[in-house]
Amino acid sequence: MTGPLVSIVVPAHNEAAVIGANLRRLLEGTTPGEFDVIVVANACGDRTAEVAAEAGVRVLETSIPGKVPALRLGDEACRTFPRIYLDADVELTADSVRALVRACERPGVLACAPVPELDLARVGRLVRRVHRVHDRLIAPMRALAGVGVYVLTEAGHARVFPMPDVIADDGWVHASFGPDERVVVAEARSLVRPARTVKAHLNRRVRVRRGNRQLAGLQRAHAEGGPGLQRAHAEGGPGLGSLAALLRRREVSPVDAACYLSVLVLDRTLSRVRRDRAGWGSDLSTRSALSMD
Template sequence: MPSIVIPAHNEERTLGRLLATLLRGTAEDEFDILVVCNGCTDGTAAVAAAHGPRVRVVETPVPSKHQALRLGDTHARGFPRIYVDADVELGAADVRALAAALTGPDPVLAAAPERHLPMTGCSWPVRAYYRVWQRLPAVQGGLFGRGVIAVSGTGHARIAALPPLMADDLAASLAFADGERTVVRTARVVVRPPRTWRDLIRRRIRAATSTAQLERRQRESDAGRSSDAPSARTGLGDLRALLRADPTLLPALVVFLTAALVARRAARRAIRSGDFDTWLRDDSSRQE
């Protein structure tokens, strides 16, 4: 039986939407669904409990996604194991497709669904930014930025060994080689982007900070020996290739580069001080 672990910190506005989508059209014992409410001060636990016995609820006072995931592992009953962020939308058919990729005749160790980013209500700079971001090779092939990662038992052992990191989904994606992971084209997750420029920058500051933390850990673990650590950073060559393929992207590329520069500059203070705990939350994407 696939286990679905949902870490949730103050997600009463979004969790019900996800659970309703997951439970629609499923048998009572088809999935093991576990919501781990971590450090919640709102009604997240009540929202989860309202969906009945098919959803188990575990609570911890510690507001940590990493600890919530590990706590979920201690309560989860089966594999494949699917980790799902509380603010996305994923259906039962999508879970089945992910599980099939991990258990079929040619299984991989980790999988994620195709992402759909609805742009309704987003400002034009946000739309321009994601017009570029979604075309980047690392974004198209990586498992990060989807709010969902599914792993087999063997794959789980690999990500369970990862240290606590802000960029947990990026670290999990990079833990697997190309042939060990896949994006399942028959599965889809709805990931709501930020609606405003301010919230986009908050997300990008978080991304810049968390990427710096990951790269610092990679350097520390590879100290004293040569390293070719995997990376998902975007290079100028990637952007030039996009522009050659589609010259109409030029205005959007200017927006993309501006966002990247502003976020990296704003992230410097946190990186210098080693502040990898402050989570800059985007609330605009959680609005109905």
Template sequence: MSLASIVIPAHNEASVLPATLDRIARESIAAEVEVVVVANACTDDTAEVARGFASRLPRLSVIETDTPGKANALNLGDRATTAFPRIFLDADILLGPGALPGMVDLLSVDAPLVGSPVIRFDLTGADRWVRAYYRVFEQQPYLTDGLVGLGVYGISARGRERFMEFPDLMADDLYIQRLFEPSERLRTRGEFIVRTPRKWSDLVRVRTRVERGNAQIAAAADTLESGHDYGRTSVSSSRSLIETLATQPTMIPSALVYTGTVLTAKARAKVCGDHWGRDESSRIMDGSHSGATRIAAHAQAPGHDRVACLASQSTPSSNAGSMASLG
């Protein structure tokens, strides 16, 4: 009998998947955990790379599908697993030591719960504008008030009863978070690493996807599970920023960059098509860790198409005026 299961949707992730699976294989419970890698619409050797870990992960299975889209991959993997807790892990996430057993321990209960480890942003190689943005982003309510997502979350057996299947939404992590009350969202032990974009233009590209995802889930609220708030959090984010600046006035320059970035992304989200804003710069292998890790954004796209509406290469200074509508 398996202790837990892990579902990993992966589209053309051959370069980063080895580091992700290696972290899982290092854990003492690895042989007792079902791992399902769903290679969706891949044109590289993602599936072959995953199968290469069969000796280290004896309960590993690999599903290949020609159908693109993260929601489809999540549902295929979900249906192929049997054990709980069930952990949904992006292919470019690095789990820290003890993070996997930490999720398994706290979510192996008879209660509807969701949880994820502590997030750590890796800003290696990021420019000054990206660093300024994350100084503020790290203090936003989405991260401080029961974060679920940004690349990994686990769900208990009773928690999985909250929904039928993953809807075709960009923001699957935000959707899952909204299904649970704050008291049902757990911070499990350990950490996971989020690799941020290296350039501000890449950050805007990612942030534009976030805005599309947030708008999409708010618009689809009537079609989702009832009894949950799927609305946007602009008011709470704005209030949080004002409170931060009142106590930390030295954060004002960073707040201007953060605001300019968000407003630029909001404007672009209204004109850009429905494309995946994937930042390839955060997937470049370097010597700072054993693999590239994911872009830091709190919405996922149903597919991984290259974004067509590219961010400007300019710095954010000309867009850093207003502090409204930050969520």
């Protein structure tokens, strides 16, 4: 090899507990220099930077908090294309990385992502049922969002970067490409660790909804001739009809569906209260509550 096969940016904020094992898993079976891995430890108060350095990767430290600034900083240090942007708490193997790189060589592909698998081993019973239903609802439309990993070719990178200060970076990336330009790579898998409690799940849903509203604003700005997404493709989230279809096909149980709907009602109620306090936008329909995660 004359250079790395791929560059991988890993933004990390206080991830010392998991980043060492995830990096070792990522590099297992690779040859020296095959992957160009950059961990960006942003505003960390733990040993994230030290643990990452011990794993043998490049480490950048910054006092600036936030995932998007960390992504931009790591991106500037990359040595090659394609580029993978990997959440620090998500597990990705070397074989999956190679499959993603091969997918980027297909004609017309500008971005891709692996198939996510949920690690529910330490998740509470109720929220486990919620995750089970939610994952099946959004699976047909998820593509680059909610996977913990996305990959950009050089041409795809030119469309996405420099990335603006968005809440949902994966949503921004997903909406920047048409369905014929982004692919889900069946041979690649990412292991995602979802929220373990109902409280954590609800807090995540609030953030997701804020990110969706921000992206919708950028889409409107683009439609009006201002800066925004270059090729935004509006895609509605699944509704209650999709949940009914899962029940008919017996992909989820009635108990799973009941738990999901109970937490959804709580989610909508809390979001409405927080929206009123913070002056958020008004779209809190059932459809938006079921939107992409």
